[in-house]
Amino acid sequence: MKKKWGLTALILVFMVSGVLAGCGDKGKNTVTFWTPLTGDDGAYMDQLVKDYNATNPDIKVKHVITADMYTKISTVMNSGKGVPDLSIIHADRVPGFVKQDMLEPITNVTAAQPEIKEENYLPQAWSTGNIGGTQYTVPLDIHANVMYYNKDLLKKYNAESFLDDNVVTVDEMLSLKGKLDEGDYVVNDALLGWVILAQIQNLGGDIQENGKPAVNTPVFKKAFESVKQINDAGLMTPFGEDGYLMFQSQHVLFSTDGTWSSTAHAGVEGLNFGITNVYSTNADKFTNRSSSHLFSMLKNKDRTDEKEAAIGSFLEFIRQNSIEWAKAGQIVASKKVNESPEYKNYIQSFFTSSEEEIKSLFIYTYEYYPYIAEAVDTYCGDIVRGNVDIDETLQTMQKFVEDKIAESSGGAK
Secondary structure, three states: OHHHHHHHHHHHHHHHHHHHHHHHHHHHOEEEEEEOOOHHHHHHHHHHHHHHHOOOOOOEEEEEEOOOHHHHHHHHHHHOOOOOOEEEEEHHHHHHHHHOOOEEOOHHHHHHOOOOOHHHEOHHHHHOOEEOOEEOEEEOEEEEEOEEEEHHHHHHOOOHHHHOOOOOEHHHHHOOOOOOOOOOEEEOOOOHHHHHHHHHHHOOOOOEEOOEEOOOOHHHHHHHHHHHHHHHOOOEOOOOOOHHHHHHOOOEEEEOOEHHHHHHHHOOOOOOEEEEOOOEOEOOEOOEEEEOEEEEEEOOOOOOHHHHHHHHHHHHHHHHHOHHHHOOOOEEOEHHHHOOOHHHHOHHHHHHOOHHHHHHEEEOOOOOHHHHHHHHHHHHHHHHOOOOOHHHHHHHHHHHHHHHHHHHOOOOO
């Protein structure tokens, strides 16, 4: 029995060794690709990866959807173990990641794939990955705050002329005061923080001054006051109500949600809608606050030259074949795709229909933008609803951002 058990144990050892060896081989022949793309977005990316792998590359891509990806990135970067070969990060993460020496430049990728270059992508999507003259990312898309409109309600309230110049102004919205049926509203509060940040640009302002965060400023106050006028006139969906669903139930003329919502709106029976720019404080300037999903390589000592070459092949495939990503409602960054006849079938093609529209897709690249966005999102609802004093709350927001910066830098101001 002892001899039989010894033989069995030896066989098991060889079996386990074989499995481990197989895992090692598989790791060498797989690009591990992390994304935060949940829901439908994840399914569309799964399809793109499947399509690429169907071309039978020597090294295939494995898509891993990670809902809490940034937390996990922090963990693996601190340990140095389990770092993905490729990841998608948001534009506002690039400056901080570069400062923390977490990103690998894409120099080797672009050297091997000459068509992965600035002129083949939407300019602001490409440039957001360039820090100090070094390119760290390759863009997948621009996803923007945009404004949907209900064609039937615009006609009902004789407001179709608002769209004549593709710039709906606050004053045009205010002109409907007292003219709507009970239960109908001009605009909802979807992505309200993004709307406020767009007005900062429309008013010629910025979120920083000389590298320091600038929230408690006259331009921020004016942006809030401009949007607050709409609420004060009773034209914004009520606080606590789901303005997004109210738009879909056809009680709201305009919805300021995202390009990615187009597929959901299209699935609502009887909803006759179109898309335009987010409303502006004035007719001379319009801004659609945006971000970008960017392919990046976190620093990883185990990433081989062969894997970098495989990553380059995958990104070149995406550049040529990302029409699938348009189905997710995103503004595809690749010009080969967004200038194609097929792309014009997608409603978000409106935002690449002219140089003016492309320019309107504004991506904040300030290092501490994430903290400013968090402050705006936290307090904008109460400011616009008149629940708090604007001046006092702007002071609170300024301190909120400064405290976040001090915390992130270990207490140094």
